[in-house]
Amino acid sequence: MPNTSNYKLNAAIANSKYTDLLPYKDGSTTNEFLQRIVDILLDFVKATNDRKEKILDFHHPEEMQNLLDLKVPEKGVTLQQLVNDCATTLKYQVKTGHPHFFNQLSCGLDLVSMAGEWLTATANTNMFTYEIAPVFILMETVVMTHMREIIGCNWKNGDSILAPGGSISNLYAFLAARHKMFPNYKEKGIATIQGQLVMFTSDQSHYSVKSCASVCGLGTDNCLMVPSDVNGRMIPSELEKLIVERKAKGHIPFFVCCTSGTTVLGSFDPINEIADICETYGLWLHVDAAWGGGLLLSKKYRHPRLSGVERAHSVTWNPHKLQGALLQCSTIHFKENGLLLSCNSMSADYLFMQDKLYDIQYDTGDKVIQCGRHNDIFKLWLQWRAKGDEGFEKHMDRLMELSEYMVKRIKEQPDKFYLIMEPEMVNVSFWYIPTRLRKMPHTSAREAELGKICPILKARMMESGTLMVGYQPDDRRPNFFRNIISSAAVKESDVDFLLAEMDRLGHNL
Numbered sequence: 439m440p441n442t443s444n445y446k447l448n449a450a451i452a453n454s455k456y457t458d459l460l461p462y463k464d465g466s467t468t469n470e471f472l473q474r475i476v477d478i479l480l481d482f483v484k485a486t487n488d489r490k491e492k493i494l495d496f497h498h499p500e501e502m503q504n505l506l507d508l509k510v511p512e513k514g515v516t517l518q519q520l521v522n523d524c525a526t527t528l529k530y531q532v533k534t535g536h537p538h539f540f541n542q543l544s545c546g547l548d549l550v551s552m553a554g555e556w557l558t559a560t561a562n563t564n565m566f567t568y569e570i571a572p573v574f575i576l577m578e579t580v581v582m583t584h585m586r587e588i589i590g591c592n593w594k595n596g597d598s599i600l601a602p603g604g605s606i607s608n609l610y611a612f613l614a615a616r617h618k619m620f621p622n623y624k625e626k627g628i629a630t631i632q633g634q635l636v637m638f639t640s641d642q643s644h645y646s647v648k649s650c651a652s653v654c655g656l657g658t659d660n661c662l663m664v665p666s667d668v669n670g671r672m673i674p675s676e677l678e679k680l681i682v683e684r685k686a687k688g689h690i691p692f693f694v695c696c697t698s699g700t701t702v703l704g705s706f707d708p709i710n711e712i713a714d715i716c717e718t719y720g721l722w723l724h725v726d727a728a729w730g731g732g733l734l735l736s737k738k739y740r741h742p743r744l745s746g747v748e749r750a751h752s753v754t755w756n757p758h759k760l761q762g763a764l765l766q767c768s769t770i771h772f773k774e775n776g777l778l779l780s781c782n783s784m785s786a787d788y789l790f791m792q793d794k795l796y797d798i799q800y801d802t803g804d805k806v807i808q809c810g811r812h813n814d815i816f817k818l819w820l821q822w823r824a825k826g827d828e829g830f831e832k833h834m835d836r837l838m839e840l841s842e843y844m845v846k847r848i849k850e851q852p853d854k855f856y857l858i859m860e861p862e863m864v865n866v867s868f869w870y871i872p873t874r875l876r877k878m879p880h881t882s883a884r885e886a887e888l889g890k891i892c893p894i895l896k897a898r899m900m901e902s903g904t905l906m907v908g909y910q911p912d913d914r915r916p917n918f919f920r921n922i923i924s925s926a927a928v929k930e931s932d933v934d935f936l937l938a939e940m941d942r943l944g945h946n947l
């Protein structure tokens with residue numbers, strides 16, 4: 439990444455201030471200033487895609503503070519300083535689109551989606567009313583309908599909304615489920631529920647499900663963690679047992695969250711078996727496919743992972759994960775239309791006037807609990823236009839094939855790597871084995887040692903700036919690596935690099 443001296447404004451305008459730009463002044467200063475910013479962005483894009491570039495230039499926070507001038511000044515700085523500030527910001531930013539960044543569920547830098555985000559920023563509108571976002575609101579309607587049709591043929595007439603992240607999408611599902619069962623809750627509050635509401639999710643599910651219980655007044659003790667099997671999938675018989683136990687106590691089971699793609703292991707709960715239980719006991723079934731939802735686009739990988747998803751009442755699906763839409767882009771879908779509005783509408787009459795000149799069902803902002811709503815649709819719509827369903831399907835299949843390749847390469851090097859389980863998705867869980875532990879039998883004592891290696895090896899990755907792979911413990915094992923391939927930039931040679939680089943950095947640990 440070139441340094442700040444590469445982005446010089448003409449000497450004549452270098453000391454100009456914001457007041458020399460539009461809307462204060464006409465003239466070429468605006469063009470030149472924005473052109474330099476675009477130069478910085480394009481160089482970052484190139485560096486992100488250059489395997490010779492580092493992923494990050496790591497500094498500890500106190501050291502980083504000394505490298506940066508972050509203070510908010512009394513008097514505004516020059517345009518040249520603003521250009522330098524932008525260059526410096528990206529110089530120290532982690533390149534999450536680099537082919538050797540395997541650290542998060544959201545990796546990659548999809549350039550069409552990025553172009554969409556640039557346009558979105560320039561349009562700078564709010565998604566609460568058709569009045570100020572007509573094209574974007576219609577795009578949202580079209581893309582959300584398309585996504586529902588992919589979930590199931592009986593979903594077309596349902597409803598959907600883009601939300602600020604998967605956690606809030608899950609919260610929308612919870613709110614709609616409670617509203618469906620207790621429609622008076624909205625006006626009368628907690629007193630309308632005569633008993634303790636309880637909800638169920640697997641012990642591998644995303645923490646946001648438990649957070650719903652806290653935020654919505656159930657208390658986390660009433661979000662029951664259903665045990666999962668060795669592959670991280672919810673055990674349906676355990677779910678049923680917990681439902682029966684709670685009913686016997688006079689509690690009101692009402693909501694089951696089934697995870698399609700758990701964050702750490704990438705496991706898929708058996709939706710059909712869970713849907714049968716939900717139907718028997720009259721519970722709302724939510725599928726949290728924030729992570730695994732992208733596989734709905736693949737004929738090859740959709741089944742059996744997401745079989746039965748059409749039986750759910752609601753589905754969270756984050757295109758900013760597997761599909762590579764720019765952050766953030768999270769969707770929540772409902773089979774039943776009207777619930778979102780009746781649950782969340784406050785009919786604020788300064789915004790959602792009932793006597794507007796157009797059909798007010800397009801004022802989608804009244805369906806959500808927030809007021810201002812970021813435009814997250816354009817980047818997804820543009821990306822979908824570019825790829826079509828076919829392009830997304832190819833992307834999903836490619837990510838899965840690369841993950842299969844990684845598993846194969848790990849199995850070919852059993853002295854150096856230990857595969858924890860056969861993955862269902864692009865999460866590959868494994869231990870790296872340094873030289874001194876290679877002859878040791880694989881016992882819990884060795885797992886404990888391998889767990890201690892993870893943070894040290896991760897630190898070496900970050901300090902060298904060449905690789906980023908995440909690690910974490912879970913309830914069955916100490917720290918282990920979780921590798922994610924969700925970037926279109928990754929090739930087989932990058933997987934080979936990743937394994938070789940871990941060995942280079944870690945063999946002597």
Ligand code: ABU
Nearest residue numbers: 541542543544644701
């Ligand atoms: N559930 C948010 C994503 C976390 C991750 O990237 O690992």
